[in-house]
Amino acid sequence: MKENLYKYILGIADNSLILGQRLGELCGHGPSLETDIACTNISLDLFGQVRSYYQYAAKIIGDGRSEDDIAMLRKEREYVNVLLVEQPNTDFAYTIGRQFLFDVYHFLFLKELQKSHDLTLSAIAIKSIKEVSYHQRFSTDWVKRLGDGTAESHQRMQDAIDSLWTYTDELFHQTEADKIIISEGIGVDVTVLKSVYYATVSKILNESTLKVPESKWFQKGGKEGIHTEHLGYLLSDLQYMQRTYPNMEW
């Protein structure tokens, strides 16, 4: 039970950590001052949420590991984030596409997690969903602006959605630990969110004059610790200080 709940919390938290790190890479590199600040603000929200999750995970597992140990000292195969969030900031359309495809899911997920029988998880969800509603407004707005913008921005936004689409189905995949935690009324049954998710995403893509990809071939593996080649590079950046100067403090 303890081990399953721990794994379940990591499954939620790792998504936010890895996406937060990707957005943080844009600090000082955003296409405009406003978008640069927006991406790093969203990153900060995600890191804030991550701290609440990892603090709770550390308490659950109770083996002396701190929130920082959990965030910084695991190996690549021990991270259980979905593949979507580790995809690189190829261009601004990819950054926005990745954010949009995750935000729609994240909002639906937190809406359900608010009802969790676990009071800590429900408190984190109630707090986070307010922030995530702003994230979703931001990414949705930009999908529309780029999709319904110039021929160039339209093409790039379409390319990003086409390329990232293969990672969307994994959001609704359940691990063995997930199933146990769901049966206890703590976890969210994500399979029931799937149709609302695709309906919401499709509606916004249509409004943005973008095509909903037809491909039915989907990548998965992140939730089981099998990642794309991008995660290793991301972690080497994220973990650099703790690996080089073990136990250093800020």
Place this chain on the structure above:
Amino acid sequence: MIKTEQHIDQKLFPILEQVSDPEIPVLSIMEMGVVRTAVIKNGVVKVQITPTYSGCPAMDVIGEDIKKALKEKGYNSEIELILAPAWTTDWITPKGRKALEDYGIAAPLDAEGDKSVLLDGKRLVKCTNCKSTNTRLVSQFGSTACKAQFQCDDCQEPFDYFKCLK
């Protein structure tokens, strides 16, 4: 189960009122509504604070500042960060809203108004400089997690708007 009221020992109120938000120095943490509990138990002050936004970097500083302010008056204290009930902009006091406006940050509208200005481009936010409502959203995200960027189309003043959080 979830208590939304504050429990503040009246003796401690004047001390806590001296502690300001490090990112908005004109605003005391009491006006901000982040202190939920401050009671003396066995000679130690137990303080519960709640973050405005999850990632708000000011929370650590606020905790330290509260400890310091209480210590100066001879109190030892313990600070606890709580998440429930979640902070809302409704907890900013009328005095706090006035302080925000005077400082150049437009105070949050209600949830409906907030949606209209951020999503539909309605002009409801009052310029903190010339008080015109001929203002527009520049970006939903601003200098800190809690603010959006606006600009006045009459006097051209760029200013922050404190986003509604409910």
